[in-house]
Amino acid sequence: xxxxxxxxxxxxxxxxxxxxxxxxxxxxxxxxxxxxxxxxxxxxxxxxxxxxxxxxxxxxxxxxxxxxxxxxxxxxxxxxxxxxxxxxxxxxxxxxxxxxxxxxxxxxxxxxxxxxxxxxxxxxxxxxxxxxxxxxxxxxxxxxxxxxxxxxxxxxxxxxxxxxxxxxxxxxxxxxxxxxxxxxxxxxxxxxxxxxxxxxxxxxxxxxxxxxxxxxxxxxxxxxxxxxxxxxxxxxxxxxxxxxxxxxxxxxxxxxxxxxxxxxxxxxxxxxxxxxxxxxxxxxxxxxxxxxxxxxxxxxxxxxxxxxxxxxxxxxxxxxxxxxxxxxxxxxxxxxxxxxxxxxxxxxxxxxxxxxxxxxxxxxxxxxxxxxxxxxxxxxxxxxxxxxxxxxxxxxxxxxxxxxxxxxxxxxxxxxxxxxxxxxxxxxxxxxxxxxxxxxxxxxxxxxxxxxxxxxxxxxxxxxxxxxxxxxxxxxxxxxxxxxx
Ligand SMILES: NC(=O)C1=CN([C@@H]2O[C@H](COP(=O)(O)OP(=O)(O)OC[C@H]3O[C@@H](n4cnc5c(N)ncnc54)[C@H](OP(=O)(O)O)[C@@H]3O)[C@@H](O)[C@H]2O)C=CC1
Ligand SMILES: O=C(O)[C@H](O)CS(=O)(=O)O
Numbered sequence: 027x028x029x030x031x032x033x034x035x036x037x038x039x040x041x042x043x044x045x046x047x048x049x050x051x052x053x054x055x056x057x058x059x060x061x062x063x064x065x066x067x068x069x070x071x072x073x074x075x076x077x078x079x080x081x082x083x084x085x086x087x088x089x090x091x092x093x094x095x096x097x098x099x100x101x102x103x104x105x106x107x108x109x110x111x112x113x114x115x116x117x118x119x120x121x122x123x124x125x126x127x128x129x130x131x132x133x134x135x136x137x138x139x140x141x142x143x144x145x146x147x148x149x150x151x152x153x154x155x156x157x158x159x160x161x162x163x164x165x166x167x168x169x170x171x172x173x174x175x176x177x178x179x180x181x182x183x184x185x186x187x188x189x190x191x192x193x194x195x196x197x198x199x200x201x202x203x204x205x206x207x208x209x210x211x212x213x214x215x216x217x218x219x220x221x222x223x224x225x226x227x228x229x230x231x232x233x234x235x236x237x238x239x240x241x242x243x244x245x246x247x248x249x250x251x252x253x254x255x256x257x258x259x260x261x262x263x264x265x266x267x268x269x270x271x272x273x274x275x276x277x278x279x280x281x282x283x284x285x286x287x288x289x290x291x292x293x294x295x296x297x298x299x300x301x302x303x304x305x306x307x308x309x310x311x312x313x314x315x316x317x318x319x320x321x322x323x324x325x326x327x328x329x330x331x332x333x334x335x336x337x338x339x340x341x342x343x344x345x346x347x348x349x350x351x352x353x354x355x356x357x358x359x360x361x362x363x364x365x366x367x368x369x370x371x372x373x374x375x376x377x378x379x380x381x382x383x384x385x386x387x388x389x390x391x392x393x394x395x396x397x398x399x400x401x402x403x404x405x406x407x408x409x410x411x412x413x414x415x416x417x418x419x420x421x422x423x424x425x426x427x428x429x430x431x432x433x434x435x436x437x438x439x440x441x442x443x444x445x446x447x448x449x450x451x452x453x454x455x456x457x458x459x460x461x462x463x464x465x466x467x468x469x470x471x472x473x474x475x476x477x478x479x480x481x482x483x484x485x486x487x488x489x490x491x492x493x494x495x496x497x498x499x500x501x502x503x504x505x506x507x508x509x510x511x
Contacts, residue, residue, distance in 0.1 A: 028066060028123050030116045037217040038069040040237045042076065043083035044230025050075055055210055055239045060126040060358040060394040061348040069213060072238040077205070077247040080234040084176045084203035085253045087231025092173045092201035096150045099199060103147035106226035110140040110191075110219070117187065117218055122349040124212045125186055126357040126394065127312050129349055138474070139191030142492060145476040149497050150199035166508040171501040173201030174279055175255035178248035180241070180269070182261040183360050184315045186212035189260045189283075190219060192480070192491045194233060200500035202256065205234045207244050211360060213237040249273045256500065259283070260317075263440070263485050281489025281499045283317070283481060285414050286442035289435035290320035290471075291457070293428070294328040296447035300469060302336045305420070308445060308471030310344060310398055313356050314418040315364070317486075318443035318465070318474065321415055322404075324423045324431055334422055338383040338400045341420065346389065346397055356418055358394035365396050368417035375401055375408040375421060386419070412438060428453060432460040442482030445471060464490075 030036060039046040048070045055071040058064065091099070110117065118132035127135070156169040177197045181189040190206050197204045208216035213235075220235045238244050249257055249272035257273045259266050260283040273280050290308055292301045308320040325333045349357035359365050369388060376382070386399025396418055404411070404421035411423070425431045435444060445467035446457055458466050464482040467473040474480055479490035489499050 028119060030119060032113060032116050035113065035116050035120065035218040035221050036067065036214065037221060038067055040070055040072050040076065041217065041220040041235045042080045043234065044224070047076065049073065049238070055237075057124050057211070057214055059123050060360055062392065066123050067214065069237060071210070071240070072236050072244070073240050074243045074247040077207075077236050077244045078251060080205045080236050081176060081178070081247070081251050081253050083231040084205055084234055087229060088173075088175055088203045091198075091203055091229060091232050094201075096153070096199075099201065100147040100150055102227050103143045103195065103199060106223055106228065107140050107143040107147070109222040109226055110136060110143070113222065117215065120218055121187055121215045122357070124214045125183060126360065127349050128354045128357050131312060132349065135185055135188045138476070139188030141476040142192045142195035145492065146195040146199035146497065149196070149494060152494070153200065153497060153501060164509060164511050166511055168506045168508070170504050170506065172504055174500050174502050175202060176205070176253050177202045177256040177258060177500065178205045178207070178254045179258045180207045180245055180248070180261065181209065183209035183212040184312055186215040187219060190216050193258050193260075196491075196496045196500050197256070198228070198232065200497055202500050203232045205236060205248065207236050207238070207241065207248065210237065210239040210241060245269060246272065249278070250275060252276050254278060256280070258489070258499070263487075266487060279499070281491070282487035283489070283491060284442075284485065284487040285440055286317040286319075286482065286486055287321045287412070287414055287438040287440040288318055288443045288445065289461075290323045291431050291435060291446035292323070292325045292329060292333055293431070293446065293448040293450070293453060294326040295450050295453070296329065297449065297469070298329060298333055298336060301333065301447040302340055304445070304447065304467075304469070304471030305337055306340055306344070306471075308467070309420045310341070310356055310418055311472070313359050313396070315359065315416050317414075319415075320420065320445060320471070322411060322423055322434075323420055324425050324434055326431070327424050327426055330422070330424045334383060334400070334402055337420070337422075341386070341398050341400050342384045344398050346391065346395060356398055358392060359396055359417055360394070362393045364417060365394060368396055368415060368419055371410045371413065371415055372399065372401065372419055375404055375410055378405070378408050380404045380408060380421065383422075406434065406437065414440070428457065432457060436462045439485040440482070441484035442486035443467065443473065
């Protein structure tokens, strides 16, 4: 069982209007540890009716929250940030238990998410308006910014804490109120955030967490209720499209952080050792279960053999195990189905001519474990060229020219993250400008931070999270025209 310094962080009820509540129906769901199948907790599983009440509570809390000074909202967000940092060990233990990632990665995620609270507590003070030169001398034109309003959010299991923090931070900073629906496989981290939100003094109704296995039912209420002015989603493109369409009926403001198919390009002028290090962390972080993981590793033919040899050797050194064990670098995948999906992608690639370059594959450590795998001789006829692997498998593709690398990289409906290694300044500018992606890592495999605009183009979604751009998703622009001057 989970050993916490502060057991109060482990909650089995949802949090609505400042109250910890069970499901009206009495329904529950089990939260299991992917490393060993152990049931961590049996918690309340809510539905549409409770979601409607959470939305109404958020709407009732909105006038007071939006009318607080931005300094007061910033202070409360800063207090929440401080409490999260103070409890990072317990929050990481909960996260690793329910999601599987190594404790070191869980601590990084908790801090990464909290950093958005710190960032937007400050950014909100810079939500500047405008005074515009009037078209005639009897008029004065002013632009002000105001909070969008009640915001509903649905987030995935792979970053069960940071994906909520990355959304609630700008929302509350801007004066919006918020309802979070975490993935039903990893709800405990969200509930722990609510415990600390309460302690930080976030008023009742401003931040709500609704947990339920009937995500379709909860999502239907969130996307159809006219009191919800903004809907923000992180998850698969397939689900994002459905939710976007559902939001259209009431013209909600939306932001969508969806799937990816990241190219990781190694040119012949790259520092190969640096490229190997970058590819390892970019591919195998969170056992490859991130939307910005390297999905296709494209290597120029002149350095292909050298890179393949060094990369495969490094992958074979990765320590796989329970995320709580010291030194574990790759934990279990989220569930047995995810392992089956990865196995199918590998089998398809092997059937079309790919070769395994190390002794990766399914593991006898448990039904959610998959040993990090490198596939050589991959090509664009294979499913994993077009599909998001979302697991610890790295296919290597060989290319000849810079133009071919850019063409292959852009041959996808996704456009979230991309990466390349080169030390030629002309090539760096040409390739960075030629890649059709929202984000480009250059000689770098980890690019996510609160100061940068995280987001994609094409079918990877819309909107940006973090940076100075992230606040605008939660603000409305209002134009005031004064006549008779
Ligand atoms: N762009 C980004 O920043 C990120 C993108 N992703 C993408 O998400 C995928 C993996 O995450 P995964 O959780 O499997 O993604 P899903 O899209 O399946 O689920 C994401 C969230 O949506 C909920 N959900 C699923 N179906 C519906 C529905 N019909 N109506 C309302 N809510 C629904 C899930 O709830 P429940 O699980 O309880 O059913 C979960 O909370 C990958 O494609 C990955 O690329 C993931 C993280 C970040
Ligand atoms: O959910 C994800 O994949 C995250 O967005 C990846 S990151 O922000 O932690 O890089």
